[in-house]
Amino acid sequence: MTMGSDLPALLSAALIGTERAPLPTPGPDTTGQAAARVTRDDPAGTLLARAALLTLAATAGRQPDPPAPAPIPAPTDPRPEAPARAARHLPHLGGPLLHEWLTLCHTHGSRAPALYLPRLLSLATQDRSLRVPLARVLGERGRWLAPHAGHPALAHADAPDEPTWAALSDTDRDTLHRVLRDLNPDAARYLLRTHFDTERAASRKRLLSAVLDTLNDDDHTLEPLLEGALDDRSPDVQTLARQVLQRLPRSALNARLAEALHDPGTPPSPRDGLSGGPQARLGHVLRHAHPDALLHATPDGPPALITLARDHHLLDDLIAGTLTHRHQPLAQALLPHAPTPALRALADPHRTLQSGLHDRDPDLAALAHHPTPWTPDDSHAILTLLQDTLRHVDHPYQWPQRWRTLHDHAWHLHPDTRPPAPLPPDAPHHAQSVWHDLTSTLDTRRQIRHDFKEHP
């Protein structure tokens, strides 16, 4: 409260107490003179009555405080806000539905409406997985707002300057790096090259984990840094750098591993992960080297590579490497030698799925390799299967685990899936409830897509 001229003196006397402090003499101004006319039998009463007069006068006559320094306004946003029809869903969405909304918003070239930015930023505080999808649709307004909402890492679409980077926590640095990996990969690589060596080991681990999670072919330019990280002080960082290099088909590490494939005399190199005897080293090569590099070093193609692995009783290592790298051609070549469900699913996910649906026994591994969202026809078949198995279920654990797992993947159902007929009215309450959630979620997804598409 702004205090009038006599109020500070009155307050001092009140704090000390009228038993020990005399009443202050009222000032010559108008309120002071008015206060002077207020007297009571008791000094304490006089003080309170004068204070009532002066505080009321101060409140009633209050002027604004001095102007505050004006904030730098948010830059103009080139992208429009998401259409109001689509935005109306936002207050009701959570989890995967919110992810889907954010992705659709990005796909349609829109940004999140300003009205909902604070809540979205608040949600991203609790849910890390929201940060990158949200960063894509923050727009200039959202990035401008982010630091005020406790998200300095979401304020950037480019590599920040040194003081800004230094002021961020490890978690914020990780977030910023992941956001830039998505929005501006060149800036992310520049950031990594600039700061990697001076980061603490925990932070170096996070930065490399982000590279591993979002690796693409352009990351070959990071090879010198990654090669250097093979000699890092932290064994965890070494391992991560090795994993990244193994996932880059044309990396020097893969070339060295491929060289060891046909040269049993290659000396051990713990830096490259090659240790133990020749058999162990060969097993490591087959399990970890990128199949493209192995095939490049094997002119006679997959059959020769498979023969080599079989001759050394290392077919399992080759299969493991094929599955890790999700290498479909090699999986197809391996299938006659090892017709495992996992290889079959990787080799031909569509056929595996169709066959599973036909037999009412879908291969969940095949679904993992299937492009998402699943086609409307596949989705309809899966939905029908789920409904059939759900029909008599009256508590969660009565539904076998495989169907519950399939139900967990229902986010991959195509939103335009034609739903089967409703469950019969006598179906148990639990079945009705699960079915209702499933179909109403599909309805919502369909409506959101429609709102983005039809109401630009």
Place this chain on the structure above:
Amino acid sequence: MTPTPDPILTLAPDAGSAASARKLATPTGWPDLHAGPTHLWGHCQGSGAQPYLTGVDRSGPDAPAFKCSCPSRKFPCKHALALLLLHESHPQHFGCDPAPDPIRKWLDGRAAKHAPSDSSPADTDPAGETRSGPDPAAQARRRAAREKKVSLGLDALQTFLNDLVRDGLAQAAARPYSDWDTQAARLVDAQAPGAARLVRMIPEVLPHPDRLLAHLARLHLLTEAWPRRDTLTAPQQADLRAALGFPLDRAATVAAGGTDTRWLILGHTVSDEEHVRTRRTWLHEGGTTALLLDFAAPGWPLPPPLPAGGSVRARLSPAPGAVPQRHVLDGEATRSAPAPLPVPVTLEGLLDAHGAALSLNPWLERTAHHLGPVTVHPPARDGDPWRAGDARGSLPLGGSDTARLTLLALGGGHPQTFTAEWDGQTLTPLCAGQDGTLNPLDELEHDDGF
């Protein structure tokens, strides 16, 4: 009229009785529940072998009246309050059996007491039954008794305040909380709950000496105004009574007439105090800003809110007072076409309007305004307040983090408009202006859909 749960619990002699009544207000503990045209009765299974016989008479000028066979010395007892609550929440559990003798005799006695001694023809309806109407003499006696209690309570409060200032406010923070609670309880007993509420708020302002002195001075003003109330005008007396917590006579307010028109809802705020949750809904029409108050006891829901930022057609009647701020809703409010937004005021305009209102009613706590164009300023440093500012100055901006950030997001650092409540210290934002409409900020706050 059947009181809603909130007024029912305000009849409780203390918080413990209110809490016990709420617990008892389930049909399971009542083997008998019956309702007549103006009375309720029931048997409540207590700790003894015999259930207590409880009755409530809802007729007569002193309604509701209570009778219970329990040994409690509290009045009304928890059983009587629970019976009223039950009738409100579970009317379908009430039968219509005639009341047993003890209740019947009590009801007859009350009816005889309230019957006019010599009925004139005008007091008798065609069926020959006597209408029950207020007895002016009894009302005057009750009013005098209450005013005497209030006078005694405020005298004691003045002595307490003088003692505080005599000893020095620097010592006040060292006082135990029970000092404030005891003083507040005495004011409740003295039927001055408004003054009690202000006393309960003292601990909040203890860390701020200037605010503490202002708060105590405000209380002191109440203690000085009450003995001089006869020198005040009728609206000023109404303001004084409202500040002391005298209940508003809703029927008389409605009967005095109101305005049936389209109102724009500027927003609402909800505050929780010790025994009650209060929702303030601000509406605007023409040059009038009206305040509707809703109350709920802890654990009870508030009535459904009017749509913040929307418009309704409603008849609102102003409560008596020098500043026609508090209103009473007469009947139902129905959604209507959007009403135009009021012309926004600058910060100086807001302070002028607030000051003008305060000069008429010194106990006025808040005013609401459509503000703009102003810019929202986030704190430059940790610990600084948020501010709303224009070229001439700024005011502290309160409210929730989400509300402030939403304003900031919508404004983007540019001037904007919003509705806000001003309490003399801080602006609490209610709705953000956007494209000629108001977006409620509290709905974003409470939305649990995410």
